[in-house]
Amino acid sequence: MDIRQSEKRRRFLTLGLVCLVLAALLLPFLPQVIWSFSHRWLFPSLLPTEWGLRGWSYVFSPGARLGRAIITSLTISATVSLLSILVGLPAGRALGLYRFRGKTLVQFLILSPAIVPAFAAAMGIHIQFIRYGLADTFFGVVLVQLIPTLPYVVLILGGVFSSYRIEVEEEARTLGANQLKVLWYVTLPSILPGVIVAGLFAFMISWGQYLLTLLIGGGQVLTLPILLLNFVNSGDYTLASVLSLILIIPSGTILWYTSRYLTREGTALGGFGKL
Amino acid sequence: MTQVTLRDLTKKYSSQVKAVDHLSLEIPAGKITAILGPSGCGKTTLLKLIAGLVPPTSGDIFFDGISQLDIPAEKRGAVMVFQNHLLFPFLSVGDNVAFGLKMRGEPPQLIREQVLQILELVQLAGYEKRQPSQLSGGQQQRAALARALITQPRILLLDEPLSNLDANLREEMRELIFNLQRQQGITTVFVTHDQEEAVMLADQIALVFEGVLQQVGEPRAFYERPANLATARFFGANNILPGFDREGRIDTASGSLQIEENQIPPGPVNLVIRPENIRIVTEKGDRNNIIVGRVRSCIFAGTRTRMKITVEGALLEVVTDASPLRCYQEGETILLFLPPAKLWAYPAKESSV
Numbered sequence: 001m002d003i004r005q006s007e008k009r010r011r012f013l014t015l016g017l018v019c020l021v022l023a024a025l026l027l028p029f030l031p032q033v034i035w036s037f038s039h040r041w042l043f044p045s046l047l048p049t050e051w052g053l054r055g056w057s058y059v060f061s062p063g064a065r066l067g068r069a070i071i072t073s074l075t076i077s078a079t080v081s082l083l084s085i086l087v088g089l090p091a092g093r094a095l096g097l098y099r100f101r102g103k104t105l106v107q108f109l110i111l112s113p114a115i116v117p118a119f120a121a122a123m124g125i126h127i128q129f130i131r132y133g134l135a136d137t138f139f140g141v142v143l144v145q146l147i148p149t150l151p152y153v154v155l156i157l158g159g160v161f162s163s164y165r166i167e168v169e170e171e172a173r174t175l176g177a178n179q180l181k182v183l184w185y186v187t188l189p190s191i192l193p194g195v196i197v198a199g200l201f202a203f204m205i206s207w208g209q210y211l212l213t214l215l216i217g218g219g220q221v222l223t224l225p226i227l228l229l230n231f232v233n234s235g236d237y238t239l240a241s242v243l244s245l246i247l248i249i250p251s252g253t254i255l256w257y258t259s260r261y262l263t264r265e266g267t268a269l270g271g272f273g274k275l
Numbered sequence: 276m277t278q279v280t281l282r283d284l285t286k287k288y289s290s291q292v293k294a295v296d297h298l299s300l301e302i303p304a305g306k307i308t309a310i311l312g313p314s315g316c317g318k319t320t321l322l323k324l325i326a327g328l329v330p331p332t333s334g335d336i337f338f339d340g341i342s343q344l345d346i347p348a349e350k351r352g353a354v355m356v357f358q359n360h361l362l363f364p365f366l367s368v369g370d371n372v373a374f375g376l377k378m379r380g381e382p383p384q385l386i387r388e389q390v391l392q393i394l395e396l397v398q399l400a401g402y403e404k405r406q407p408s409q410l411s412g413g414q415q416q417r418a419a420l421a422r423a424l425i426t427q428p429r430i431l432l433l434d435e436p437l438s439n440l441d442a443n444l445r446e447e448m449r450e451l452i453f454n455l456q457r458q459q460g461i462t463t464v465f466v467t468h469d470q471e472e473a474v475m476l477a478d479q480i481a482l483v484f485e486g487v488l489q490q491v492g493e494p495r496a497f498y499e500r501p502a503n504l505a506t507a508r509f510f511g512a513n514n515i516l517p518g519f520d521r522e523g524r525i526d527t528a529s530g531s532l533q534i535e536e537n538q539i540p541p542g543p544v545n546l547v548i549r550p551e552n553i554r555i556v557t558e559k560g561d562r563n564n565i566i567v568g569r570v571r572s573c574i575f576a577g578t579r580t581r582m583k584i585t586v587e588g589a590l591l592e593v594v595t596d597a598s599p600l601r602c603y604q605e606g607e608t609i610l611l612f613l614p615p616a617k618l619w620a621y622p623a624k625e626s627s628v
Contacts, residue, residue, distance in 0.1 A: 167357045168363060170323070170326075170328045170348075170355065170357070171355060171356070171357055171361075172363075172374070172378075173326075173327075173328060173347075173348040173349050174326045174327075174328070174348055174349070174351070174353060174354045174355040174432070175349075175354055175374055175375040175378060175422065175423070175426060176349045176350075176375050176378040176379055176426060177349055177374075177378045178347070178349045181349075181378060185374075185378075186363065189363075189365040189366075190363075190364070190365060192365075
């Protein structure tokens with residue numbers, strides 16, 4: 001009887017905690033949901049005095065350029081993640097697997113963009129980009145967004161490789177796999193969970209970028225955050241709320257579908273930060 | 276069946292560290308050769324050199340007389356089975372075993388048949404759908420062996436194949452390796468730090484200290500005539516009497532001793548004898564090589580008795596059959612006979628490992 005009761009109490013406590021965490025995560029979005037459906041909401045009323053779909057209908061009208069912004073944002077973030085992985089794989093492998101002279105310095109340099117505000121560096125980069133014709137272009141924005149994404153991607157992949165046994169590759173070589181086949185059949189399947197997590201980080205960091213996109217894109221490269229900030233600046237909270245809700249859709253979906261990779265023990269994040 | 280020849284092989288990892296040092300070795304076709312030596316003495320490097328996973332600094336490697344230096348690992352047909360992390364964790368047991376044939380591009384039907392066949396051979400029939408993490412250590416080892424054997428390698432390279440297993444599994448695995456090797460006649464090289472393992476499994480042992488080959492031969496040779504002091508000690512001949520060689524007789528602190536074969540020049544020597552070669556006698560008679568000792572300890576160890584005996588200038592260990600022997604008291608005086616044929620002399624300046 002006692003055991004049953006304490007068991008019951010424990011389950012009750014767990015449930016309470018889960019609710020608390022969910023509330024802390026979701027409640028901040030409540031005002032936005034309300035704002036997005038409001039038509040008229042003036043001080044001091046607690047709820048909008050008039051409800052409406054103005055925000056949603058405007059955003060989905062062709063003049064709002066929402067479709068274009070979503071496509072631009074998606075392609076930029078996808079390209080950034082892909083490039084981050086391409087650069088991060090060899091870097092992470094070197095940092096995770098090998099010891100070499102000056103490794104600490106290299107580690108520090110790779111992490112430095114996460115310490116120094118990217119914006120500070122971007123000012124100087126902007127001038128160079130203007131010279132090379134990269135300013136105000138899609139590719140210029142992609143390049144500059146690599147600054148905040150790379151430290152995380154390299155760190156995650158470095159962690160993945162630090163628990164990776166290179167013997168697996170050697171074994172495969174002696175079994176008749178050439179280097180290309182080893183990469184495809186052995187290395188990639190081994191590190192896939194880590195690559196997915198790193199790619200997600202890069203995608204989400206890129207997805208939320210505002211300042212760098214604005215500076216290098218110069219308003220020509222229209223991403224979702226740029227569009228959002230336009231509305232915030234003009235004081236239209238209804239539209240801004242609609243957009244911010246749209247902005248969190250991809251992160252939410254991605255997180256939902258890949259949470260198993262993030263939480264699975266001993267795979268991707270097991271060695272996070274341990275080089 | 277492939278014969279492997281290593282000629283003057285050297286592998287340096289840096290200017291100081293030599294993992295393999297001017298090593299020449301014949302590995303006979305269709306036999307089991309053990310590379311024996313203490314941990315971290317370049318044994319695994321030697322396997323990797325044969326497999327083609329690391330290039331030698333100098334020297335050459337021949338398979339049936341053909342140099343392999345320009346042949347990449349995947350084309351040598353020398354399959355290596357590592358000590359741990361044996362299987363690909365993202366593939367099922369069956370796919371693991373099939374890996375080599377898949378790389379070769381064999382038709383799926385044939386691969387399936389062979390996988391089932393070889394799994395049966397290593398007593399893992401019915402396990403092909405399992406994940407490696409669902410197997411025990413011994414089963415993983417057998418699956419790894421199957422994955423290597425299925426490719427019908429020219430040379431099978433095993434890195435410490437038994438050291439991660441429990442004692443009873445070890446025996447089972449040793450028999451399996453032995454039987455499979457005899458059945459298929461694959462030239463097999465295995466690395467171990469355990470001399471007992473090497474003696475029981477190998478046709479030929481190559482003893483390596485710090486990348487330097489000490490002695491090659493049948494297991495028996497290492498007990499009957501070790502090539503040097505370090506080899507003798509590694510194989511448990513740990514009784515050392517310092518002495519001075521005077522043309523046939525050797526003066527030690529315990530008296531003058533005779534040895535049967537003496538090929539070393541006069542000068543300071545170390546006499547070595549195995550603990551089981553020392554005989555306890557009751558009276559001196561007119562024999563040579565009898566020395567007097569004092570019993571320091573006497574331990575009954577089931578079928579054998581182990582004694583520690585102080586003699587002039589050394590502490591000797593003696594192992595005898597237990598049955599006819601009463602246990603001696605501590606401090607008791609005892610006569611020991613050191614048979615001249617079993618007494619080996621090595622120059623004293625030789626380094627000891």
